[in-house]
Amino acid sequence: MMKKLISLALGLLLPIMAIAEPAPKPEQLKLMLEWFVNPDHGPIIIAQQQGFFEQAGVKVTIQEPADPDLPPKLVAAGDVDLAVYYQPGLIQGASEGLPLAWAGSLVTTPLDGLIVLEDGPVKSLADLKGKSIGFSVNGSEKALLDTMLAPYGLGYKDVKMVNVGWNLSSSLMTGRVDALLGAYRNFELNSLILHNNKGRMFYLEENGVPPYDELIYIANSKTANKEAIRRFLHGVELGAQYITNHPDAAWNIFKNYKAGLDDELNKRAWTDTLPRFALRPAAVDKGRYLHYARFLKEHGEIKKVPDINTMMLDLY
Numbered sequence: 001m002m003k004k005l006i007s008l009a010l011g012l013l014l015p016i017m018a019i020a021e022p023a024p025k026p027e028q029l030k031l032m033l034e035w036f037v038n039p040d041h042g043p044i045i046i047a048q049q050q051g052f053f054e055q056a057g058v059k060v061t062i063q064e065p066a067d068p069d070l071p072p073k074l075v076a077a078g079d080v081d082l083a084v085y086y087q088p089g090l091i092q093g094a095s096e097g098l099p100l101a102w103a104g105s106l107v108t109t110p111l112d113g114l115i116v117l118e119d120g121p122v123k124s125l126a127d128l129k130g131k132s133i134g135f136s137v138n139g140s141e142k143a144l145l146d147t148m149l150a151p152y153g154l155g156y157k158d159v160k161m162v163n164v165g166w167n168l169s170s171s172l173m174t175g176r177v178d179a180l181l182g183a184y185r186n187f188e189l190n191s192l193i194l195h196n197n198k199g200r201m202f203y204l205e206e207n208g209v210p211p212y213d214e215l216i217y218i219a220n221s222k223t224a225n226k227e228a229i230r231r232f233l234h235g236v237e238l239g240a241q242y243i244t245n246h247p248d249a250a251w252n253i254f255k256n257y258k259a260g261l262d263d264e265l266n267k268r269a270w271t272d273t274l275p276r277f278a279l280r281p282a283a284v285d286k287g288r289y290l291h292y293a294r295f296l297k298e299h300g301e302i303k304k305v306p307d308i309n310t311m312m313l314d315l316y
Helices: 002-020 039-049 052-056 070-077 087-095 141-152 168-173 188-194 226-245 247-255 264-276 286-298
Strands: 027-032 058-063 082-085 100-107 112-117 132-135 160-163 179-184 199-203 215-220
Touching: 027 070, 027 226, 039 052, 039 058, 039 100, 039 226, 039 247, 039 264, 052 058, 052 226, 058 226, 070 082, 070 087, 070 100, 070 215, 087 100, 087 215, 087 286, 100 226, 112 168, 112 188, 132 141, 132 168, 141 179, 141 286, 168 179, 168 188, 179 188, 188 199, 188 264, 215 226, 226 247, 247 264
Parallel strands: 027 058, 027 082, 132 160, 132 179
Antiparallel strands: 082 215, 100 215, 112 179, 112 199
């Protein structure tokens, strides 16, 4: 009888103890975006606003850079835990010996491409000979153009590159340049439409360039807080799933995150970006990254192919 009473008492006490036990302390994580908040960051913002990061046990501080060149530098210096960045940029940085590593995927297809005006002088890539191409950030333009123009006996040396800063759409509409490289299909094409123009894009992946992840998360390969990153990726996975299941509700949440997001361009870009978000942000195809690294080396954009195992953070 006494044993039964003791067992009953313990049975009543254990739930009370479980309730009283404090929740695990959330991991702290600083995330630097590659630019100002925009629809490309949908899963991050939805995860933040819907409490998915809190649910995953991580407190995320989202920062916007004053300079788009800052994110990899801050990660390498250990000033932020994660940054949104570009797959080609990660490969270039790792090749140069920076302690940078892939730590998840955000947008798993190229967004970049070469844009011309539909009613302009460039009807095919062959027409680019002697023409001017606007760009905003130095990257791997030579590799891209040498590949895309090769079937026409042309290359990087046959065009004139013009740094137009962030005035991509306007420089094309005003005739300052004949084409744009580094313009996103979900933004610049829509921006042209909203300004009563129509653009045509020559997609990189349809013109010889290996497919790649446009936006990824990078961490310091030596000091990364893997537990915080695992929790972060769980949160953005929930965010991406919510967007897929509730695109309209997700847009309403996103557009109210901060002033300036609720406009027609962002709404159009939101719709065009939805199918490109990583639904499995912690999944990675190392062979795909290695293939693109070899592509960059072949075209002289990097001196050596980085160690793929060092460049990819082992999270599990």
